[in-house]
Amino acid sequence: MSGPSDIAERVLAHVDSGAEAEVTITQGHEALTRFANSYIHQNVAEDGALVNLKVVMDGRVASSTTDRMGADSLERLAAQTMEAARLQPVDPDWPGLTPPQEVPSLEHWDQGTAEASPADRARVVKQFVDAGKGLEAAGYCQTTATNVVFANSAGHLTEDRFTNATLDGIHRDGAAAGSGHAASVRLADLDGESVGGLAFRRAKASLGAVDVKAGDYEVVLAQECLATIVMFMAFYGFNAKSHHEGQSFVKLGEEQFDPGFRLIDDATAKQGLHVGFDSEGSRKGPLVLIDGGVSRALAHDRRTARKAGTETSGHALDFFGGYFGPIPTDLVVTPGPLSEDELVSSVDQGLYVSTFNYCRVLDPKTLVVTGLTRNGTFLIENGRIATPVTNLRFTQSFVEALGPGQLKGVGSDERHADSEFGAGFVRCPSLHLGSWHFTGGASG
């Protein structure tokens, strides 16, 4: 098979010389070993490639995608995309192609992970399962190796590659469950015993959970909770398209958050898991979204940047054809100085939450979200974990929860965390918040 760069060149060669065109080739191998009831039950792998082509003819834009790499298929891809473009009305907001620019290769890549075998993943799974000491284990271990090439008819060409390894799972005993999660560029970094050990401890500690009354509680939120919070903020708020449409809560330059809260997006960080350019081929530099509690910037693609009279931040995302707008996907919450024990010790009466579950937005403008706790929720009394409690439903504005005066402590335990949007998008610590609005218990 031809390399991704060759495919990109061939596709562009099929587009009429008078047209603008950009093409992205994503080629790679993905494998996921899934386990439940403490054994591997679904074990999958895939080799594949995807070609995304956008053609612009006299301001008329159309896109096509194929996973068919044959010469005929690529020629047909170009022909049908041009045909579709001719039938479109002129797009008045077309921002033009990304001009040639230097994009450093981040090379978040590990050859051992790229070549990981089913046996390699099974070894990590076994470590996780064994750490449960007989509790029922469920979860997955995934490795991916991805090459991405972007090229356009303006002469811009950039390419990069990345590997990801993820371990995520629970141990459970009846309704009592605890979770653990780890992600890295390197499979060798995943410590199944450690991740499984955390899940085991949370599950064992959850046995005998009792109901507590709904109401407002101080909370210590573990990393998975905060990852979900900041992904919702990024998707609905720091997204320039949503902001332009009036749906965003973000008020640039205003102190909307606690001064101790800092959120950036940084694909270039050493621990990053993706490439350093977006779906328009624009370089993805670090972007400070919140600093000192002040909303500082929005994530832009070329289209939103043109409307706002600014430069793209390199966050174009070809997800549903860009329908959702530019979204940060390499978020980092700046850690603090406190251990998790220290966070808990500062709470007189509150709740510790391991993960959120099934969060959905009631209104993006206020970012009021409803969801539930899952995989380990505990009552904190007098600075100590006192009692496991059954899962609770909350209905809470994520923006207000992080508002001025609400951040009581930030943990030092920063790591890649799973989120409602999936794994690999957020690195963050635990944190202690002053109030969280729980609207129902396990029984309603």
Next chain:
Amino acid sequence: MFDLAHAAVEGALAAGAAYADARGITSRTQSITVQNAAIESSGLLESCGVGVRALIGSSWGFYAVGEPSAQEARKAGHEAAEIARASAMVAGRAQVLADVPVHQDEYQTPLEEDPFSVSLSEKVDLLVGVTQTMMDTPGVALARGNLQFWDAEKWFVSSQGHRIFQHMVESGGGISAMAVGEAETQIRSYPQSFGHYETGGYEVIRRGDYPGHAGRIAEEAVSLLTADEMEEGETTLILGSDQVALQIHESVGHAVELDRILGWEAAFAGTSHLELANLNQHRYGSALMNITADATLRGALGTFGYDDEGTPAQGVDIVKEGTWVGVLSGRDSASIAGLPPGGMVRGDGYNRLPMVRMTNVGLLPGDSSLEEMIEGTESGYLMETNRSWSIDDRRLNFQFGCEIGWEVKNGRLGKMVKNPTYTGITPQFWGSMDMIGNQSEWVLWGLPNCGKGQPMQVAHTAHPAVPARFREVRVGVRG
């Protein structure tokens, strides 16, 4: 493509698989989105490949490859078997498949008008027109419309002799109007919040009559900005059939998936509050509650000829007169549970392992009407069109928000209310259902976005539903 699927199966068997099957799929997907009378995105996705699954011991091994040669397909089968074999490091009990008759057959979605033969211009013009209509209503900030069409040809082959070709066509879309206030957004959608989809052709779109509803939803979205919030409390709740469809999907459909009941989805999608020991005994709802999973309903989005294990489409009772009597299953899960396989296993494209998915899981109609429900209600609310949905990992504790609500007072519809929400516990909620709509109000609502599995798969399901009334429901929850 049959030859490639055969090659993949042979490769798996040669590498030691006890059973293997393969699906070759070629597909086209067209998506068009228009916002405020301008095209937001317009794209075509083509896909072609073979996915092969091999069973060794307790695990499925699965390998997918795009547009393979015969040699590559055979190698894919070999890889699938090797992956399954590696699972022995963390093994369970050997998996046995429930028996199904071996079929060699063809199936074609009934349709009137091939959606891919309708010009792009006509589709764009439709959406530009309806979004312009919505924008013409003062106060509408965002007017959106989208259309989606799928055309898939599937060749299925198994080591037991299945050889099935299916040609599936699905069509649908929707429109929405959003009004933006100082600290809120209000939205109205048609036909429902995620659009409405069916198996069939462009006739689905023509029948939808988006132009005929654009003005109404635009006006409702703007009116919601100045509407009162609903009051918090316990009251009688009437749900429109579109919200009943979502209620079925979340609190019944997922809960009766046998893979969830068996714990196979415990870490991600979750488990179920149901236990097999209580099948045919557990009280799911009131005596008016009759739920079926029927993959043979003409035009419904979860309709097919055979599932992705070669099991014929069928109708199964799930809840009968309020008692839980059935599950959604496949050959592996049914074998463990000692139940007949339900033919409900499907994969999202050639490159995803088929798994238990909903078909057309719906509420059978009763003998009331929405009008009678309103007339028979002294005090309560009517809610329509889902806006937010959240339920716990055992499918018990839910909270749903709708786009719009109305007070019901003394048997009549009263003022419009905004941000309506309700919350409950699955068996208690369904147990409180005391009126359901009749056959004339039965709609085969189609949902194109049911997520499940790792790697994530998106399934197309349908939920036949009628309006229904529920008693003593907690409403008006907010942050």
